[in-house]
Amino acid sequence: MTRSTARSEALFARAQRTIAGGVSSDARRMPGVPLFVDHAHGAELWDVDGNRYIDYVLGQGPNLLGHAAPEVQEAVTMQVTRGITYAAQHELEAEAAELICEMVPCAELVRFNSVGSEAVHAALRLARGHTGRAKVIKFEGNYHGWLDPVLYSVHPDPEAAGSPQALRAVPGSAGQTPHGSDELILLPHNDLDAVRSAFAAHGSEIAAVIVEPFLCNTGAIMPVPGFLEGLRELTTAHGSVLIFDEIISGFRVAPGGAQELLGVTPDLAAFGKAMAGGMQVSALAGSREVMNSITDGTVAHAGTFNSHPVAMAAAVAVLRTLHEQRESIYPPMIHRGEQLMAELRAAGQAAGVPLLVEGTGAVFQTYLTEADTVRNYRDFVATDRAGMARLHQRLFDRGVSIVPRGLWFLSTEHTDDLLAETLEAVAAALPGLQEEENG
Ligand SMILES: Cc1ncc(COP(=O)(O)O)c(C=O)c1O
Structure with missing residues (x-):
């Protein structure tokens, strides 16, 4: 051709x-x-x-x-005439947060960022700050953004990444922080036995398990029966935080994301992509109990462009459409x-x-x-x-x-x-x- x-x-x-x-x-x-x-x-x-x-x-x-999309065009056009960014509070962000709390099972409190990588970063810091622990379980083939703490073993050379019984965390880039993977436990996706063993060995040190509940960065892989339920049980039993990375699945596979579709509610979830019709916005949503470490200022979270008014206008238009229709x-x-x-x-x-x-x-x-x-x-x-x-x-x-x-x-x-x-x-x-x- x-x-x-x-x-x-x-x-x-x-x-x-x-x-x-x-x-x-x-x-x-x-x-x-x-x-x-x-x-x-x-x-x-x-x-x-x-x-x-x-x-x-x-x-x-x-x-x-x-x-x-016409509703996004209209909302964005209207907002740009009222000021593009304030770095201050405004009504649209409350409306967007209320819609997320109505739509998403785990969402009792929300914080906004600009892109998915930031929301994931916030989730991991919050999980570590909330539990006072350092280790995080991550699954091979899952992508959680391009930042140093998580850019490991997304699509590694299998020879360098070890056998499924003993996976190694392979950095995705030159220049990542040396020893950045020391606190990561790399496991095969969909392998609950491996997660059980990791908790048996390190349970009291594990701050969080992070997972794409419907894995979309390595094919489009549904969890095998019992996998997400098992993660929920193990994290609860060991006082760890369960994080769903719903940057792709959120608002796409169901109005409430993969957690609604698959019937398992995490403690925290990261959203982005489909929530704002192409405008750059992400959200960290979670249980009041865990999010309270941000509420009370124990865990720092910031960003000049957080809850950007134009992006929030788009988010409200999209979320309202998805919710009501x-x-x-x-x-x-x-x-x-x-x-x-x-x-x-x-x-x-x-x-x-x-x-x-x-x-x-x-x-x-x-x-x-x-x-x-x-x-x-x-x-x-x-x-x-x-x-x-x-x-x-x-x-x-x-x-x-x-x-x-x-x-x-x-x-x-x-x-x-x-x-x-x-x-x-x-x-x-x-x-x-x-x-x-x-x-
Ligand atoms: C599951 C998942 N998490 C996080 C990210 C990072 O989001 P962003 O590219 O907006 O930083 C992506 C991006 O594709 C993603 O697919």
């Missing part, structure tokens, strides 16, 4: 002269030229060369109501996503390509593998990731944009027509994928 890319190439060359690597986040690096967007509307996006894409990336998840938003979107998942499986079969499709209708993963399911990072590594990258490129060349590792985000704006068009691109992209793989 040939797409015109001349303007993107020129912009990339220009960007590389003054922006390190030509991109502002490593997640935006692509083989060749990164995507330079001109504009986006609903579930569609146009690049600077005029190529149009059906967008399943949605800004890495935030645009659940589609790009440039939950019946007309979630079931149809999830149904269309499930339909797409089923049709992708059928397309794989028709083309003789082993396409495994797992997750929920709101966000799912395609893997190239003969396996029946993917439960953890090691299963994920065993899938054909290079083949998946090739499928991503083939789809991209045909006007369908998915997250390169094979993740698909749905929005309310993915219509039946767009789904049908997507499936045509998939049918054209799949044949010959394996030959290329083996050749």
Whole structure:
């Protein structure tokens, strides 16, 4: 397929002269030229060369109501005429916090930040400050942002990361604090026995367990039955804090996030992405008991842009829409996503390509593998990731944009027509994928 890319190439060359690597986040690096967007509307996006894409990336998840959703535009436009930032209290943040407390099972108190990494950072500091303990259990393949204390063993080289029985924490970057992983206990995702053993050995030192309850940074992996319930029991029994990182799953898989969908309530949860229609805002929400360590000033939490008025205006508009229209938003979107998942499986079969499709209708993963399911990072590594990258490129060349590792985000704006068009691109992209793989 040939797409015109001349303007993107020129912009990339220009960007590389003054922006390190030509991109502002490593997640935006692509083989060749990164995507330079001109504009986006609903579930569609146009690049600077005029190529149009059906967008399943949605800004890495935030645009659940589609790009440039009218309610977000209106709220943001109204707020910018009233002042852009105050670094002071205002009514919108109370309204956003009230909506979160109504929607999210664990939320009795809330604090706002700007991005997900900060909300996670706040959660870990709070858990350590509240318990007076240092150690944190983290699962291999889970991503909790790019900050030093958690950027370990997201997608490590398995050889460097040890066997599942004795995992090592592998830093994700040069320059992380030396010995930063000393207080981390790295365990295989979905392995409750490993968590039991860790608590048996270190129970009185463990401040928190942090987990993506529905793991979306290494495939789209549901917890095995009993895993989250077991984490809840063990943390309660040992006086540790259970933290759900719901930066992706929050307000996406259900109005109350994965904790509502899966029926397990953590002590603390971090939210971001889908809560504000593309504006940058995150939230730490949790039980009054744990959050009280922020209330009473024992644990410090700050930020010039926290509860930014424009972002809060967007958050209120989105949260109110999701809350009040939950019946007309979630079931149809999830149904269309499930339909797409089923049709992708059928397309794989028709083309003789082993396409495994797992997750929920709101966000799912395609893997190239003969396996029946993917439960953890090691299963994920065993899938054909290079083949998946090739499928991503083939789809991209045909006007369908998915997250390169094979993740698909749905929005309310993915219509039946767009789904049908997507499936045509998939049918054209799949044949010959394996030959290329083996050749
Ligand atoms: C589960 C999870 N936690 C934390 C983060 C970090 O959020 P941000 O990129 O907004 O800092 C991400 C980002 O993708 C995420 O997926």
